[in-house]
Amino acid sequence: MSLNSREDLANRRSRAVKTAWLLGLIAAGIFVAFVLSGVLGH
Amino acid sequence: MSIETTHSHDESHDDHHDHAPSGFLDRWLFTTNHKDIGTLYLVFSLLMFFIGGSMAMIIRAELFMPGLQLVEPDFFNQMTTMHALIMVFGAVMPAWVGFANWMIPMMIGAPDMALPRMNNWSFWILPFAFTMLLSTLFMDSGGPAAGWTLYPPLSLQGGQSFAFVVFAVHMMGISSIMGSINVIATILNMRAPGMTLLKMPLFVWTWLITAFLLIAVMPVLAGAVTMLLTDHFFGTSFFNAAGGGDPVMFQHIFWFFGHPEVYIMILPAFGVVSEIIPTFARKPLFGYTAMVYATASIAFLSFIVWAHHMFTVGMPLTGELFFMYATMLIAVPTGVKVFNWVSTMWRGSMTFETPMLFAIGFVVLFTIGGLSGLMLAIAAVDLQYHDTYFVVAHFHYVLVPGAVFALMAGTYYWLPKWTGHMYSEKWGKIHFWVSTISVNILFFPQHYLGLAGMPRRIPDYSTQFADFNMISSIGGFIFGASQLIFVGVIVHCVYKSRKAATAQVWEGARGLEWTLSSPPPYHSFNTPPPINASTVAHADEAH
Numbered sequence: 406m407s408l409n410s411r412e413d414l415a416n417r418r419s420r421a422v423k424t425a426w427l428l429g430l431i432a433a434g435i436f437v438a439f440v441l442s443g444v445l446g447h
Numbered sequence: 448m449s450i451e452t453t454h455s456h457d458e459s460h461d462d463h464h465d466h467a468p469s470g471f472l473d474r475w476l477f478t479t480n481h482k483d484i485g486t487l488y489l490v491f492s493l494l495m496f497f498i499g500g501s502m503a504m505i506i507r508a509e510l511f512m513p514g515l516q517l518v519e520p521d522f523f524n525q526m527t528t529m530h531a532l533i534m535v536f537g538a539v540m541p542a543w544v545g546f547a548n549w550m551i552p553m554m555i556g557a558p559d560m561a562l563p564r565m566n567n568w569s570f571w572i573l574p575f576a577f578t579m580l581l582s583t584l585f586m587d588s589g590g591p592a593a594g595w596t597l598y599p600p601l602s603l604q605g606g607q608s609f610a611f612v613v614f615a616v617h618m619m620g621i622s623s624i625m626g627s628i629n630v631i632a633t634i635l636n637m638r639a640p641g642m643t644l645l646k647m648p649l650f651v652w653t654w655l656i657t658a659f660l661l662i663a664v665m666p667v668l669a670g671a672v673t674m675l676l677t678d679h680f681f682g683t684s685f686f687n688a689a690g691g692g693d694p695v696m697f698q699h700i701f702w703f704f705g706h707p708e709v710y711i712m713i714l715p716a717f718g719v720v721s722e723i724i725p726t727f728a729r730k731p732l733f734g735y736t737a738m739v740y741a742t743a744s745i746a747f748l749s750f751i752v753w754a755h756h757m758f759t760v761g762m763p764l765t766g767e768l769f770f771m772y773a774t775m776l777i778a779v780p781t782g783v784k785v786f787n788w789v790s791t792m793w794r795g796s797m798t799f800e801t802p803m804l805f806a807i808g809f810v811v812l813f814t815i816g817g818l819s820g821l822m823l824a825i826a827a828v829d830l831q832y833h834d835t836y837f838v839v840a841h842f843h844y845v846l847v848p849g850a851v852f853a854l855m856a857g858t859y860y861w862l863p864k865w866t867g868h869m870y871s872e873k874w875g876k877i878h879f880w881v882s883t884i885s886v887n888i889l890f891f892p893q894h895y896l897g898l899a900g901m902p903r904r905i906p907d908y909s910t911q912f913a914d915f916n917m918i919s920s921i922g923g924f925i926f927g928a929s930q931l932i933f934v935g936v937i938v939h940c941v942y943k944s945r946k947a948a949t950a951q952v953w954e955g956a957r958g959l960e961w962t963l964s965s966p967p968p969y970h971s972f973n974t975p976p977p978i979n980a981s982t983v984a985h986a987d988e989a990h
Contacts, residue, residue: 413640414558414975421561421636428628432666439670439700443685 467969476571479563480969481548486865487570488545489858493934495537495577496851500927502530507889507923509906510916523906524592525584531595535712536619537577539846542854543715544569544626547654549865551630553960553967554648554984556639556976561632569625576618583608594904596701597672599686599694603679613676620665627658627665634658639959641978645736648958648984652739653718656746660707660714663750668704671697695760702753710749712846714742716813716853717784720806722958723860724788725985727803728795729955732985734787741780741787748777758829767826774824778817785814800953801875805856808848808883816844819894834904837897843890848883855882855933862940863948867966870940874932881929888922958984 467483468474478484505526509517518526548566552559560566583590588606591597602609634655638647647655674685675697684690686697717738725732732738754762754770788810797803819841823829832838855878863869892915897903901912908916948965959982963971976982 417636418561421632424632424635425562425565425628428631428662429624432624432628432662435663436666436669439667440673443670443674 477567479559479567481552481560481563481566482865482967482969484560484566484570485545485548485550488541488548491570491573492538492540492542492545495533495541497930498581499530499533499538500930502526502533503923504927506530507920510908511920512917513908513910513913515907518906520906521589521592524594524904525590527904528591528594529580529584532580532591533577534846535595535708536616536623537573539712539850539854540623541573543654543657543712544623546650546715546719546854546857546861547626547630550861550960551633551651551654552637553963553971554651554958555634555637555642556959556972556978556982557633557637558970558973560629561637562629565625566629569622569629572618572622572625576615576622579611579618580615583611586611596698596705597675598701599675599678599697600688602675603687605679609679610676613672616672617669620669623661623665627661630654630658631662639972639975639978642983645739646978646983648718649721649732649735649738649742650715650718653714653721653742656742657711657714660711660746660749664704664707664711667700668708671700671704695757698757698760699754702756703750705756706753707746707749709842709845710745712850713813714746716809716850717742719853719857719860720788720809721784722984723802723806723856724791724810726860726953726955726957727800727806728792728797730791730795732787733790733793734783735985737783738787741783744780745777748773748780752777755824755826755829758826759833771824771826775821778821781817785810796955800859801870801872801879802856802860804876804879805852805859808879809852809856812844812848812852812883812886816841816846816849819844832897834902835897836893836901836903839903840890840893840897843893847890848886852882855879858933858937860953861960862937863952864960864963864965864967866941866944867948867964868940868944869946869948870936870944874936874939878929878932878936881932882926885922885925885929889919889926890922892916892919892922958982 467480468478474483475487478487505518506523509515509523548560551557580590586606586608588608590608591602591605591612593602593605597612605612634647634651644652674683677683678685678687678692684692686692686694688694721732721738752770752774754766755774758767758770792807799807819837823832823838823841859870859875896912896915896919899912901908901916950964951961952965953961959972959976959978960967962976962982
């Protein structure tokens with residue numbers, strides 16, 4: 406698989422989806438942590 | 448020395464895809480094309496810019512003379528609140544996402560954003576969010592009137608429409624987070640082979656860092672407004688002192704979001720200016736690597752300065768000192784940037800086309816905003832400045848001849864690339880000079896008003912403030928009207944201009960986007976382009 410091939414592009418798109426899920430989970434985690442800190446600290 | 452479009456042999460079989468869908472809905476509602484979505488963001492933000500600007504005109508008309516002139520005080524408060532919410536979340540932020548959509552894939556040699564369908568969704572959430580936000584103005588209880596900071600207890604005293612405001616903020620946040628995820632996933636995974644991180648254009652770097660800021664702080668805002676919602680409608684007392692809650696805690700949480708938010712609006716501006724100045728100075732950017740590290744430093748520091756917005760709440764002296772010194776530290780990487788822009792221009796073969804004029808205007812006027820920020824950082828004197836027009840003058844210098852000028856600079860810079868036509872240089876320059884003169888007439892007198900003690904967010908004021916307010920309002924009306932020139936230049940460029948743009952457009956332009964035709968093909972870089980000295984924008988030679 407050469408660096409410029411379509412397979413390489415598909416591979417990179419697949420990695421991008423994993424990156425997106427990771428970042429989305431981080432964002433959701435921050436939201437939940439803040440709300441929970443408010444609830445538990447109350 | 449224009450550079451022709453880069454095509455490789457295995458791209459030819461894609462030619463039948465190289466056109467936009469013919470139907471209006473297919474083209475704009477269901478689009479997954481980064482260029483189309485970028486256009487949607489930019490048109491939307493321009494619309495919001497005028498809606499938010501109209502509210503600013505109402506504010507300045509009311510403040511033209513002392514006494515209540517045109518609107519009820521509660522409506523005035525709704526205008527200040529909505530003006531800010533719309534300008535921050537509806538105009539400046541979506542405009543930068545529009546630039547990111549258009550430019551990042553072309554600058555890093557990617558065929559599109561990494562997640563095109565999510566990209567579509569990110570945009571199309573926004574019109575619903577802002578329709579919902581604006582609809583509150585027509586509800587019985589009116590729009591939000593507690594300022595864009597939504598401080599309790601005042602914000603909790605609003606009516607039923609507050610739920611719409613909170614939901615709108617949630618939707619804006621979701622849109623921003625999805626847009627940021629897309630930017631990060633694209634930059635980290637979709638760069639053309641050979642486009643290492645330290646070869647990326649500065650605009651891409653600043654957006655990468657901005658996207659991390661967004662993901663870190665937008666959920667914090669979402670959490671804060673969710674707690675406001677439950678305080679208002681479900682009987683909780685997170686921020687309600689009567690129920691054992693702490694209103695000051697909201698201020699801490701809000702500004703933990705709010706201060707990075709300022710940098711979310713200004714870091715991409717730094718990126719655009721860092722692209723434009725080398726082009727028109729015909730020199731490589733001075734200190735590319737230092738610029739990258741300075742951007743990262745500013746982003747880091749933006750997380751540890753939030754309480755400088757609330758020096759007057761009565762925090763411990765050690766807290767005030769920490770936040771004061773941390774805030775002043777930001778002047779160091781910002782100073783590095785200003786120094787590098789000036790050094791890039793030093794002994795350059797400069798010409799002063801409209802993008803360069805706006806970029807230089809940005810450097811000078813943003814620095815004024817930065818310096819008044821340093822004054823506000825001094826905790827002892829902030830007790831005098833807090834909640835006065837000095838603060839209004841400060842952040843408007845940062846955001847209008849700062850962020851908005853950079854948006855205009857970027858628009859003039861890339862408009863020929865986007866449309867394939869040259870805009871009218873004469874009218875572009877008229878737009879620059881009228882805007883620059885009027886924006887200073889508008890905001891500079893507000894420094895004096897603030898130092899003399901005029902509080903912000905009031906519809907009436909003591910007669911001693913009358914003259915400067917009248918001058919400020921006249922500047923505001925001229926500035927508002929001059930933006931019609933901007934629209935005229937864009938419309939003329941898109942529909943009427945007969946002067947075709949070359950691929951390179953500007954003699955000194957370097958970088959991958961300038962290797963594509965003007966306008967670029969609907970699908971560009973289906974095969975990654977070669978990365979070499981002629982296609983890298985301005986990395987240090989060591990990299």
